[in-house]
Amino acid sequence: MTQIADVPAAARASVAALAGYADLDWQQVPAAGLEWSCWKTALHMVDCLYFYAMQVVYGDPDTYLCTELALDDSASAPRLLAALSAHAELLHCIAQSADPDLRAHHNYGASDAAGFAAMGVVETLIHTFDMVRGLNPADSWRPPADLAAPAIARLFPHAPSGDPADVLLYCCGRAALGELPRQAEDWQWDGTVRT
Numbered sequence: 001m002t003q004i005a006d007v008p009a010a011a012r013a014s015v016a017a018l019a020g021y022a023d024l025d026w027q028q029v030p031a032a033g034l035e036w037s038c039w040k041t042a043l044h045m046v047d048c049l050y051f052y053a054m055q056v057v058y059g060d061p062d063t064y065l066c067t068e069l070a071l072d073d074s075a076s077a078p079r080l081l082a083a084l085s086a087h088a089e090l091l092h093c094i095a096q097s098a099d100p101d102l103r104a105h106h107n108y109g110a111s112d113a114a115g116f117a118a119m120g121v122v123e124t125l126i127h128t129f130d131m132v133r134g135l136n137p138a139d140s141w142r143p144p145a146d147l148a149a150p151a152i153a154r155l156f157p158h159a160p161s162g163d164p165a166d167v168l169l170y171c172c173g174r175a176a177l178g179e180l181p182r183q184a185e186d187w188q189w190d191g192t193v194r195t
Helices: 002-021 038-058 077-097 113-135 145-155 164-171
Strands: none
Touching: 002 038, 002 077, 002 113, 002 145, 038 077, 038 113, 077 113, 113 145, 113 164, 145 164
8 A cells, every 4th residue: 555655745756846947948848868848748747647547447457548638728837736746646546445456457567556556656756857857957856765665666576676766767767776777768667466
């Protein structure tokens, strides 16, 4: 259950990291290491939280719902951060109330509600890292270790040991880890349920 409770905490960490940059033009600033702008990256984070919540509601282990979020004309950086918090709470509530035996589709393995919550934590923390580095390369923000560690344990069962922030960045292809080189673009997590 740790990952389920961590979803809103990851959103709070993200909002705290990004709120100071809300006056910048996120549509014009690329997220570090991505082909997306910070604007599209923020929308992707919110959409992932929504998608994971809806997959848990849908509960089909073989396929996914064919919807995604779009922004309206009133969208702004502060409103995207508000949407991030709201969708994190949505995923948290839905995952917390889900049947423990539920399995739902993800390309990286059919998962349970706790797995989708962990995915939400990873998407939030990793893309916050991408955005912060894009908005201010001098900012030293890193994923909080207390949120990274349970997500690593759930989704990266073969992860190397080390500081959880460093390990999460390594597992998600964002950084080298000691003598281990940065992973190629084909990294992925394992969402399957292990017993």
